[in-house]
Amino acid sequence: MNSSSPQPVVVARDLTRRFGPFVAVDKVSFEVPPGEIFGFLGSNGAGKTTTIRMLCGLLAPTSGSASVLGLDVASQAQEIKRRIGYMSQRFSLYNDLTVEENLRFWGGAYGLFGSAMADRTEWAIATAGLHERRRTLVRSLPGGFRQRLALVAALLHEPPVVFLDEPTGGVDPEARRRFWDLIDDLASSGKTVFVTTHYMDEAERCHRVALMHAGRLLALDSVPDLKRVFPLGTIVEVACSRPAQAMAKLERIPGVSEVALFGNGLHVVISRPELAATLERSLAAAGCEDATVRAITPSLEDVFIRVIAGAEGEAA
Amino acid sequence: MLRRTLAIAVKELLQLRRDPRTTLALFGMPIVMLLIYGYALSFDVQHIRLAVVDQDGTRAAREVAQAFLESGYFDLVSRGRDPRVLDPLFDSGRAQAALVIPERYGDDMAARRPTTLQFVLDGSDSQTATTILGYARQIIASISPVIRTSTRNAAVVPVSLVWYNPDLSSARFLVPGLLAFILMVTSVIATALAVVREKERGTMESLRATPLVALELLIGKTLPYLLLASGAATGALVIARFLFDVHVRGSLLWLAFVTLLFLAVSLGWGILVSTVAETQQVAFQLGLLTSMLPTFILSGFIFPISSMPPALQVITHIVPARYFLVALRAIILKGAGPEVWWNQAMGLLIYGTIVMAIATARTVRSL
Numbered sequence: 001m002n003s004s005s006p007q008p009v010v011v012a013r014d015l016t017r018r019f020g021p022f023v024a025v026d027k028v029s030f031e032v033p034p035g036e037i038f039g040f041l042g043s044n045g046a047g048k049t050t051t052i053r054m055l056c057g058l059l060a061p062t063s064g065s066a067s068v069l070g071l072d073v074a075s076q077a078q079e080i081k082r083r084i085g086y087m088s089q090r091f092s093l094y095n096d097l098t099v100e101e102n103l104r105f106w107g108g109a110y111g112l113f114g115s116a117m118a119d120r121t122e123w124a125i126a127t128a129g130l131h132e133r134r135r136t137l138v139r140s141l142p143g144g145f146r147q148r149l150a151l152v153a154a155l156l157h158e159p160p161v162v163f164l165d166e167p168t169g170g171v172d173p174e175a176r177r178r179f180w181d182l183i184d185d186l187a188s189s190g191k192t193v194f195v196t197t198h199y200m201d202e203a204e205r206c207h208r209v210a211l212m213h214a215g216r217l218l219a220l221d222s223v224p225d226l227k228r229v230f231p232l233g234t235i236v237e238v239a240c241s242r243p244a245q246a247m248a249k250l251e252r253i254p255g256v257s258e259v260a261l262f263g264n265g266l267h268v269v270i271s272r273p274e275l276a277a278t279l280e281r282s283l284a285a286a287g288c289e290d291a292t293v294r295a296i297t298p299s300l301e302d303v304f305i306r307v308i309a310g311a312e313g314e315a316a
Numbered sequence: 317m318l319r320r321t322l323a324i325a326v327k328e329l330l331q332l333r334r335d336p337r338t339t340l341a342l343f344g345m346p347i348v349m350l351l352i353y354g355y356a357l358s359f360d361v362q363h364i365r366l367a368v369v370d371q372d373g374t375r376a377a378r379e380v381a382q383a384f385l386e387s388g389y390f391d392l393v394s395r396g397r398d399p400r401v402l403d404p405l406f407d408s409g410r411a412q413a414a415l416v417i418p419e420r421y422g423d424d425m426a427a428r429r430p431t432t433l434q435f436v437l438d439g440s441d442s443q444t445a446t447t448i449l450g451y452a453r454q455i456i457a458s459i460s461p462v463i464r465t466s467t468r469n470a471a472v473v474p475v476s477l478v479w480y481n482p483d484l485s486s487a488r489f490l491v492p493g494l495l496a497f498i499l500m501v502t503s504v505i506a507t508a509l510a511v512v513r514e515k516e517r518g519t520m521e522s523l524r525a526t527p528l529v530a531l532e533l534l535i536g537k538t539l540p541y542l543l544l545a546s547g548a549a550t551g552a553l554v555i556a557r558f559l560f561d562v563h564v565r566g567s568l569l570w571l572a573f574v575t576l577l578f579l580a581v582s583l584g585w586g587i588l589v590s591t592v593a594e595t596q597q598v599a600f601q602l603g604l605l606t607s608m609l610p611t612f613i614l615s616g617f618i619f620p621i622s623s624m625p626p627a628l629q630v631i632t633h634i635v636p637a638r639y640f641l642v643a644l645r646a647i648i649l650k651g652a653g654p655e656v657w658w659n660q661a662m663g664l665l666i667y668g669t670i671v672m673a674i675a676t677a678r679t680v681r682s683l
Contacts, residue, residue: 086525090518108323
């Protein structure tokens with residue numbers, strides 16, 4: 001996205017929401033240009049859903065402002081609702097209605113009727129790949145299909161921007177991949193996609209990712225740029241049968257700045273690359289004879305952990 | 317916009333069709349309730365266990381006893397001369413009433429002298445006792461004129477005439493109340509559940525993100541239940557006619573009008589309950605509590621409002637069924653036109669407007 005692109009679709013300026021003394025979203029600012037897949041990455045309770053609800057006009061900001069398609073979220077919520085698509089975190093379809101009935105209902109809720117309704121329903125069924133299941137009750141639909149149906153239901157009225165709140169929760173990886181193929185198609189057709197997730201692999205598919213933690217926006221950049229937060233260090237992966245023991249040893253080696261459990265192994269940030277060669281010997285001496293060390297490129301999760309650790313270090 | 321309202325209503329109907337249990341409950345419950353209450357809730361006192369103590373033994377005495385038995389209210393449990401049998405009979409409950417004909421009765425009658433009969437009652441159930449006493453007075457009054465006529469005395473004969481419900485049947489009195497009761501309970505609970513269900517399943521959040529406004533949502537939600545409740549009301553009236561012989565004397569159109577007014581109030585109440593309750597269970601209990609009890613106790617359904625303490629009479633004004641019942645009884649039993657019950661209809665209208673306004677305001681806040 002270049003800076004001369006037209007008006008941003010979503011703008012947030014010091015957007016803040018408090019629930020009593022609890023600050024759910026703390027002075028968050030960002031812009032989303034048209035056609036972008038904008039990812040909101042953060043753990044549960046980071047403030048992702050609260051942000052998305054404010055942007056969709058479902059929750060008034062406590063302070064700060066935000067606009068969607070040039071409309072103010074606080075004063076023009078009704079106008080915004082007409083023009084956006086929203087897929088909530090909780091399953092938004094009726095289990096006791098069929099695929100077709102659900103689509104007709106949601107289309108009707110957005111004021112579609114007649115041939116427009118028929119056209120969009122057909123489009124939705126085709127896009128979600130639900131031809132053979134159009135008369136199936138949503139209750140008996142496999143998870144992946146439900147998720148795709150919920151997405152196309154949010155797109156019936158052809159909104160230029162769609163907000164997806166953790167859209168792939170609880171579906172298998174293959175279904176998630178198909179879902180993201182749909183999102184890619186949407187973005188290439190010019191629609192803006194604002195999506196929250198806590199899956200790193202999904203965040204990697206976004207054009208830009210905002211890292212959110214404890215209500216604050218800690219970093220916002222494209223994935224490759226985010227990964228450059230490790231300019232001074234090298235990251236190595238240590239695989240061994242006793243990770244806890246290895247972790248204790250590694251933390252005492254000078255030049256090792258961070259050790260984090262990662263799956264079955266460890267990710268270790270070292271300040272000097274040449275240190276990597278000596279790690280295996282040090283670990284063997286500490287009783288981890290089977291430890292292997294190899295240099296890796298940092299994943300988004302490394303970035304995430306690093307950014308959060310940095311922010312919490314700052315706060316402490 | 318009409319289209320969005322319609323979308324909600326159609327969806328609601330489709331869901332009802334998929335959920336035969338709820339539909340059956342909505343239709344079946346009123347009818348079962350009507351049958352149960354219609355048969356069980358009877359204030360008519362019949363088969364009164366009567367003991368006759370005839371110390372006279374004349375033809376005149378036998379005629380008096382015969383009049384009691386032929387009235388249809390009394391069953392003979394004992395007949396004899398000795399009044400001492402009455403104690404054990406009353407103590408064991410085998411007799412509820414006793415007619416004692418004194419020795420001089422036949423002679424007094426023959427001599428055209430004033431005379432007395434003794435009627436003994438078990439007063440432990442005062443309501444039943446009062447009713448029985450009423451029957452006894454009627455019977456005695458009805459045989460006195462015969463006697464007077466035979467003596468060619470020009471006497472003033474009291475003729476009682478009961479209007480609107482000539483045979484004073486409880487069913488006729490209860491059916492309009494039952495109709496109100498059934499409509500209130502089912503419509504409050506049905507709408508409350510229908511709205512809270514969306515909250516519980518999480519679909520409410522998605523509805524909020526659509527351009528639907530509160531009023532569209534509320535009307536769309538209540539419309540199908542209005543339809544269903546009207547159907548149930550019609551069913552209840554048909555049953556009342558064929559099983560309990562309650563005929564609608566007034567105009568069916570006015571009946572429908574008043575019923576719709578009342579339904580609007582009940583449905584609004586259901587929505588109000590749904591804005592308070594977060595789960596279907598709470599909605600069900602809250603709906604039942606706020607609709608069933610007041611309608612049962614404070615609407616005049618069973619206990620006449622005029623015989624309540626003044627403070628309680630004031631409270632009855634917040635029970636919507638109170639207004640409906642007066643109008644309903646006027647239309648069904650008396651065949652009265654709007655000139656008689658227009659103030660009740662106004663009461664419902666004002667009540668409905670207030671309830672709907674609060675319900676809408678509360679829904680807007682939560683939207």
